Structures are given as C-alpha cells and as structure tokens.
Amino acid sequence: MDAASHAAERSDEELMCAYRDGEAAAFDRLYSKHADSLYRFVLRNAGAEHRAGELFQDIWMRVINSRARYVPAASFRTWLFAIAHNRLTDHYRAQARHNARIDPAGSDLAEFADPGPLPGEVLHNAQLQQALLREIEALPRAQREAFLLKQEADLSLEQIAEVVGTSRETVKSRLRYAMAKLRTVLRETL
Amino acid sequence: MSEPKVPDRDGDDLAELYRRTPQPAAPAALGEELRRAARDAVKGAGRRAVFPWRQGVAVAVVAVLSVSIFLLLPRESLRSPVQAPMAPPAADAPARSAEPAGLTPPEPSEAAREQPAEETEAPQDAQPAATQPPAPAAAAPALKSRDATPEAADDPGSGAPAASAAARAVERSRLADEAGEADPLEESYYRSSPELWISHIERLLSEGRFDESKREFEAFRARYPRHPYAANQ
Numbered sequence A: 001m002d003a004a005s006h007a008a009e010r011s012d013e014e015l016m017c018a019y020r021d022g023e024a025a026a027f028d029r030l031y032s033k034h035a036d037s038l039y040r041f042v043l044r045n046a047g048a049e050h051r052a053g054e055l056f057q058d059i060w061m062r063v064i065n066s067r068a069r070y071v072p073a074a075s076f077r078t079w080l081f082a083i084a085h086n087r088l089t090d091h092y093r094a095q096a097r098h099n100a101r102i103d104p105a106g107s108d109l110a111e112f113a114d115p116g117p118l119p120g121e122v123l124h125n126a127q128l129q130q131a132l133l134r135e136i137e138a139l140p141r142a143q144r145e146a147f148l149l150k151q152e153a154d155l156s157l158e159q160i161a162e163v164v165g166t167s168r169e170t171v172k173s174r175l176r177y178a179m180a181k182l183r184t185v186l187r188e189t190l
Numbered sequence B: 001m002s003e004p005k006v007p008d009r010d011g012d013d014l015a016e017l018y019r020r021t022p023q024p025a026a027p028a029a030l031g032e033e034l035r036r037a038a039r040d041a042v043k044g045a046g047r048r049a050v051f052p053w054r055q056g057v058a059v060a061v062v063a064v065l066s067v068s069i070f071l072l073l074p075r076e077s078l079r080s081p082v083q084a085p086m087a088p089p090a091a092d093a094p095a096r097s098a099e100p101a102g103l104t105p106p107e108p109s110e111a112a113r114e115q116p117a118e119e120t121e122a123p124q125d126a127q128p129a130a131t132q133p134p135a136p137a138a139a140a141p142a143l144k145s146r147d148a149t150p151e152a153a154d155d156p157g158s159g160a161p162a163a164s165a166a167a168r169a170v171e172r173s174r175l176a177d178e179a180g181e182a183d184p185l186e187e188s189y190y191r192s193s194p195e196l197w198i199s200h201i202e203r204l205l206s207e208g209r210f211d212e213s214k215r216e217f218e219a220f221r222a223r224y225p226r227h228p229y230a231a232n233q
Helices: A003-009 A012-020 A022-046 A049-065 A074-096 A095-101 A119-125 A126-138 A141-151 A157-164 A167-188 B011-022 B028-072 B081-086 B111-115 B126-131 B137-147 B162-178 B184-190 B195-207 B208-221 B228-233
Strands: none
Touching: A012 A022, A012 A074, A012 A119, A022 A049, A022 A074, A022 A126, A022 B028, A049 B028, A074 A141, A074 A157, A126 A141, A126 A167, A126 B184, A141 A157, A141 A167, A141 B011, A157 A167, A157 B137, A167 B011, B184 B195, B195 B208, B208 B228
C-alpha cells in the first residue's frame, strides 16, 4: 500500500497527526479535502478575492506552523475553521470599517420575521443565486459566519459554537435570524 | 398547475440554493505554494532534528582529539610558565642575560653602541656595567629563568597598573641583592619608566644605601630633568 492510498483511508485527525510527525503527504490529502470549502468560507467573509487569497494562505500557514501543537481533541475541521475564524477576527479588527457589520447583540434581527421557505423554483433562478451571495455578504458578521460554517464546513451547532467561542443556543439563534433575513430579502427579489 | 415544492424550514431551501451558486475553488497556485511550504516545514524540522546528532559527534571528536594531544605532549610543555622559577637551574645554561654588559661580546649595532648610556634603554645599558660588580656565573641561570616568566615579559607601557609593576621591580631588585649580584637587566628594567625608577630610588633610600640612591637620582634627573620628582628633591 502506497502512502497516498494509505492517507486516503485515514481520518482527518490521523492525517494531521501524521503530518505533525513528519509525513508531508498527509498534508496534501488534508489540503485536497478542505481547501475549497475553506477558501469559499474565507472569500465570502472577506469579500474580495485578493484579500481572501492572503487570508486563506495565512490560515494554512498557521496550520503548518502549529502542527507540533496539534492535539486531536476536536475534529480537524473544527480546528481548521477555528483558525480561520480567529484569522478573520484579526482581519476585521484591522479594518475598522467592518466593525459596523458585527452584530452587537442581535438587536437588528427582530425586524425580520421568517416569511417561510422559499418556493422550489427559485433554486433554478440564477438571479436569485447571485442575490443570495450578495445578501450573505450583507449579513452581520456573526450571522454570516454561522451560516457559512454551517454550509461550507458542514459543522454542527456545537462545533460552530466551539469555533466561534459561544454557546450552542447563540449559534442557533444566529442561524435562525440569518435564514429569516435571507428569505425575506430573496422573496422581495422575486 | 402543481404547487411549488416547499423545502423544510430547517434551512434546506437556502442550503440548496447556496449549493447552486458558483462555487469557486481555491487557487491552484496557492495550493502548490502551500504544499511546498508544508513539505519544506517537515524537511526543516527533520534537519533540525538531525543537527544535534551531528553536533554531538563533532563535540565527541574534539574531545577525543584534545585528550590525545594532552596524553602525547611531554610533561614539561604542560607545566605552567609561572612554575618555571621553581625549577632547578641547569648548570650549563648560558648566562648571557646576567652577564655584565662590559663582558658581553659586542652584538648590538654600531649606532646602539655609540649611543650615550643615559639615553639607552636597552638591557645592555652601559652604566650598570661600570657601577655594579660582575655577577657570579652561578646565579645567572636562575636570573635568566626568572626573566622568562610572564612578569618579565610585561610591558610597563602596555597598560598594566604602575603600582604592581613597581612592586615587581622592587621585588626583582631585592631578589638580585639577596643573590649578591648586580643585574644590569634589572636596572634597565626599572629605568624603563620614571615610576619604576623612582620606586627603585626610594627603596635604596629606605635601605640606607644613600650613595647608590644619589647616583640613581642624578641619573634620573639627567634623564627626566622636568619630572616633578627630579624638581622636588
């Protein structure tokens, strides 16, 4: 059995431990599995491609440089997106203009009553798809991050709470408000 | 006309719509760069892990060589130069340094020989030969041995404290006197600086050797007429 096929059978945590112990091929496998979703998560949080590229590279470099300290206490995906969350937080702090987007306490959420699920035909509407991306970008940061962690990283509520350092209920609330807002705006676009 | 399909309210509708949006992939160039960085990081760690092993081998080789050299060197060469005066003098050792200048074959250059005695600071100063009796040949090796110590190699002008240099000069002079000999090298040594010379004069005075102290003082005043010591006495 060669190293590549052996790496394909192992879990993310085993791969990261293998890379920590000096197996470079394990990193290739991890990168192949998570690079695209992480890139989209960063891109849709950061907004611009060039900025997203820098952040994306920085996040992976942090993975590389902190490999010696990696302990598989949580899932690798949670750890990876926690690094991304922290890097994005630093990024937002450096850019004060983004601070206004940070949802202070969800006070602006009450005005969005969830209008219910979208009709099925909107799924095939390219205009709505673009509108969705725009509205995701317009979401308060905490809600956008919760939504993207759910969609891109496929994390559970508990894992999202672990990544962003808050409670499960808070994450659940952020997600609910984010979806209500998106549905409202998308219905208005129809 | 059928009713539009209604997804459940857990967000599947939005999730489905989101999945249908353009899904950009991570730039390939970034991927190559990051994979290379990951490989380099692992290799770098490997080099760092190997380095102490090589360093340990190098230290061991140096230690073995040092022990070998120590064992192969003769014992005499390992003895500290400070212990040299304690070694018994060789009976047939040349007594050139202790020989009076007047008895020494003329080795210096013509210019050095023609130089006045008071202005000559070389060990073969002419005045001691005229004023001091010849040294016994038996004391010569011991004096030569003493001159070979690091103290004798000290340069008074090299920044060594004048007090310690003067103390050494006085001690040398005392030892020479105890040996009942005249040591032109010692005289030239204390004459090498005003401070040493003054110390020598003061010692002669304290020992009641007034004639010698007077001679030395006259010589000192001739050499350093503007020195405060020459003016105050």
